[in-house]
Amino acid sequence: MTYDIAALRSQFPALGAGTAHFDGPGGTQTPQAVIDAIADALAHPLSNRGSVTLGERNAETLVVEARRAMADLLGADPRGIVFGRSATQLTYDFSRTLADTWSPGDEVVVTRLDHDANIRPWVQAAARAGATVRWAEFDPKTGELTPDDIRAVLSDRTRLVAVTAASNLIGTRPAIAEISRLVHEAGALLYVDGVHYTAHTLVDVERLGADFFVCSPYKFHGPHHGVLAAAPELLETLHPDKLLPSTNVVPERFELGTLPYEFLAGTRAAVDFLAGLDPTATGTRRERLVASFEALEAHEHTLRTQLDKGLAALPGITIHSRATDRTPTLLLTFEQHSTADAYAFLAERNIQAPAGSFYAIEVSRHLGLGDTGGLRIGLAPYNDTEDVDRLLTGLAEFLTK
Known part of the structure; x- marks a missing residue:
């Protein structure tokens, strides 16, 4: 085109x-389409999600449509899309939840290539659990972080590897699919920061092999909040702290408080805007x-x-x-x-x-x-x-x- x-x-x-x-x-x-979607959501009745009143139904529709849109953008299952205040907040929340499964002597891998939002939550969670942090280095001359750099710090005690799909500072895109293979062979989980990556490359969470993939819609023309994608079956195994009356259903058990419905409307519109960058394209979103x-x-x-x-x-x-x-x-x-x-x-x-x-x-x-x-x-x-x-x-x- x-x-x-x-x-x-x-x-x-x-x-x-x-x-x-x-x-x-x-x-x-x-873009104007996102601005209009946010305004339109606020201009119509809104309430807590439900199925009785018009406001409840509007809220429910906005959440469902936003999950479907983000699932299409990330190549994920809508049942595994979690919304949060920011990618940083989501990573902190998941680091605390996952750390509940760690023991002294377990190991967590972080990299020198990452934004601090995909480093510090894991370092701090590891310290509380008594786990050891191991650092994967990148080559400062080339800017490359290779699968071998990750392999060098894996062991049979590795529980999680946190790595960026693209550096927000120098742009480096590591070979995440190959890194995923190594991480899973070691019996660990892979948490991928896709905040910078998602703005430039179409994501396929399954192809990348990310157990968790986090991004931020405001990096691709949407509102300010965070999105995490994971397999629903994996989310079912995790039990975050939550309020007693709040639902235990996945993915809602990870979403604390009322969601920003108008921002979800804007996020759906942002995905639709991206899908229209090629106006000649046809087919599914x-x-x-x-x-x-x-x-x-x-x-x-x-x-x-x-x-x-x-x-x-x-x-x-x-x-x-x-x-x-x-x-x-x-x-x-x-x-x-x-x-x-x-x-x-x-x-x-x-x-x-x-x-x-x-x-x-x-x-x-x-x-x-x-x-x-x-x-x-x-x-x-x-x-x-x-x-x-x-x-x-x-x-x-x-x-x-």
């Missing part, structure tokens, strides 16, 4: 402000998502090629995103300039490319960047060649100021 970037951009009211957004890894802009993500990846590859070529022509830049398989997310540092100054310089020109370590503190330190990180450039579906040209021009001016 021809990726109609002009038509796509017209669906984002925020782009009317004229900003070139390269901050997608921190959260994407919102999952089939349309397959075609749309193929178009999206081709579009982002074109822009990343333009960006890579332009950055290579600029002096004094180090690019820390070097993995063979990575998202269109780049981390830069400068020989003679502060990345914080670059962030501010670009912001004055209405170009949003933030600086920092973005909670990927272990990655930043392992790269030798301390807690400072770098300037992060992240592409999203609405970026176009003019955005990239503006960014490259801005960086050239900054480097010669």
Whole structure:
């Protein structure tokens, strides 16, 4: 298909402000369809879920439809879709629940490549259970985290491995399917942080082999909350703390309190928006998502090629995103300039490319960047060649100021 970037951009009211957004890894802009879905949910009667009143039925419908939409996006079972306040909150909740099954001497594996939200909950849960934390390292020169890096820290005492499907700081996409095979051969569970990955690659939880897969709709044009996917049969074996009168049914037993119904309406709309990135696609929503993500990846590859070529022509830049398989997310540092100054310089020109370590503190330190990180450039579906040209021009001016 021809990726109609002009038509796509017209669906984002925020782009009317004229900003070139390269901050997608921190959260994407919102299309009108998602805004309308949230407003529509709030404009109609809403109540606690049920089947008697109109408000109850509306709430029930919003939850059911959102589970189906996220199941289509993730290649999962709707009965295994759990909603939470954020991916971080869900990971903390599941780390506490899973830690109840650990004993002193058990081992948990985390990686230096991960966002802290997929490290600290497991480190803290392991400490409470008396379990040992083992660290999988990545190569700071290439940015690669390989299955062999995971294999090196597995043992017959490993109970869980937590790993990212894509680094939110440098974009690296580890070979999750192969890592899954190794983890399961060791008799352990695999918890995958898919927050950055889901925005760029169509997920197939079964193919990846993730026992748990967590993501955040606001990274792919939806509202701010978290989603976890797991097999319903696995969820049935877990017993989280919950209120006495709350249901014990899966997946609801993991959802504490009343769900944000209007956000679930927005999440369903965000998935439908993604399924329409290829307007010529037909078939089921999952089939349309397959075609749309193929178009999206081709579009982002074109822009990343333009960006890579332009950055290579600029002096004094180090690019820390070097993995063979990575998202269109780049981390830069400068020989003679502060990345914080670059962030501010670009912001004055209405170009949003933030600086920092973005909670990927272990990655930043392992790269030798301390807690400072770098300037992060992240592409999203609405970026176009003019955005990239503006960014490259801005960086050239900054480097010669």
